[in-house]
Amino acid sequence: MTTDSLFTSNSSPSIERRGLRDHVYDRVLDVLLGPGVEPGSRLSIDTIARDLGVSPTPVREALVQLERTGLVSRVANKGYTVAEPLAADQLESLFDARLVLESGSAAIAARNPESILPALEEALAEHLKLTAAVHDASEAGDIPLELLREYFAADWNFHHLIFEHTHNPFLIDMSEAISTRVHRMRQTVATGVSDAEEATAEHRAILDAFSQGPEAVEAAMRSHILKVRDRARDDSVR
Amino acid sequence: MTTDSLFTSNSSPSIERRGLRDHVYDRVLDVLLGPGVEPGSRLSIDTIARDLGVSPTPVREALVQLERTGLVSRVANKGYTVAEPLAADQLESLFDARLVLESGSAAIAARNPESILPALEEALAEHLKLTAAVHDASEAGDIPLELLREYFAADWNFHHLIFEHTHNPFLIDMSEAISTRVHRMRQTVATGVSDAEEATAEHRAILDAFSQGPEAVEAAMRSHILKVRDRARDDSVR
């Protein structure tokens, strides 16, 4: 009955069979992706176990999984810590990796455009809607954190859909490694939403390229990521 | 003193501080990559723990890490099993992923050819040496398993060096996910060494392309992987 504290907090009555390990994983991931995560701060196994009302064993397994995301780093016999933010050169590497992965994946996804186009149209519409909402909130004064979160989610969803529609488990798996880093970059670099109009325009260009074959899609995606990189560079020196 | 059985078997007197978890990981990985691994067979945590003389906890952690390699699969409350060999469609996905990753990585590695060329030359020389050795052994009758292992290692080392010379931690990390699958494919598809001459020739073409810029290298790598895929397809229907 010691595990009740976790499950009762879950509103869903039907609980998927997937062990405490995954619950701990989700909880810790929420904390790491949420605001107020201090890089370098210790992630005590026992503390997490006590806070979540579970034993250290599933916590250890969850942390091993999290190592892969690059959000936590581990030193043997010393424990886990929140990973340091991406340095400048690591940021360049991240964009290089995105150029390789996303351009290639976009070309593969473009093999059958009819199955992906509706989903992309919907995602872009949502992205545009949130861009307008952010724009209004920005003029009104400040932007609510929840709105910001939704905007970033819509932005990334466009990229995520392209990965999904490759139907390639290996590429999808690699995209997850990228996803967490991009999310983390947005916390640290704080590139903001100043490029919202440009980003949506470039997404539109990618979408339109789907009717012109894989090569056009690949080029459009490459162009988009290169521009995102340039804007991120400008922000970091601001 | 229960851990002595592990460490005493290690001839190296200076042991890096890296926990039992990594030792278990290495041992299980050796078994999985070695011959005689039956897909679907159970990987009992307690059995492994007893065999290696450790407790189940570090074994669990090692298996979580191995999940990522795709060599083991897990069912909640049912345990770990040796992953099934790659199906035909998964093999296609693997080659698609290689096309994306390796072509892109080759282009990045080609940014400064002078630092990678000597290493590639050496790797290709070793590959050629082993190709000749395999050829001789093949005519003599049968090929020793150890020689076969060395040949495959030399073959992959060429690809591995290109990944390493991107100096991109994300791409290198992704290459490891590919590496284990390629190794596994060679066990199951048993494409053999019939294409040794063609493979070395294509590697030579890639190497020569480094003096013609990133685009040439990318094209050469793409051509190589496409040909490898074609040969693998021929083998599977043979």
Add this chain to the structure above:
DNA sequence: ACTTCCTATTTCCTATAGTATCTTTGAATG
């Protein structure tokens, strides 16, 4: 006053024990 060493506390790491779940085997019934 600073450095060094020692001690105590905290934390990770490993081992052992109990509980829940799945599989399998056997028997009983239609």
Add this chain to the structure above:
DNA sequence: CATTCAAAGATACTATAGGAAATAGGAAGT
């Protein structure tokens, strides 16, 4: 004879406890 249900065994999962290492604080010596 086939099928279904039940019970027993095995296995994974979680929890608790003990031992080892590292860090932090304080005291003693230079």
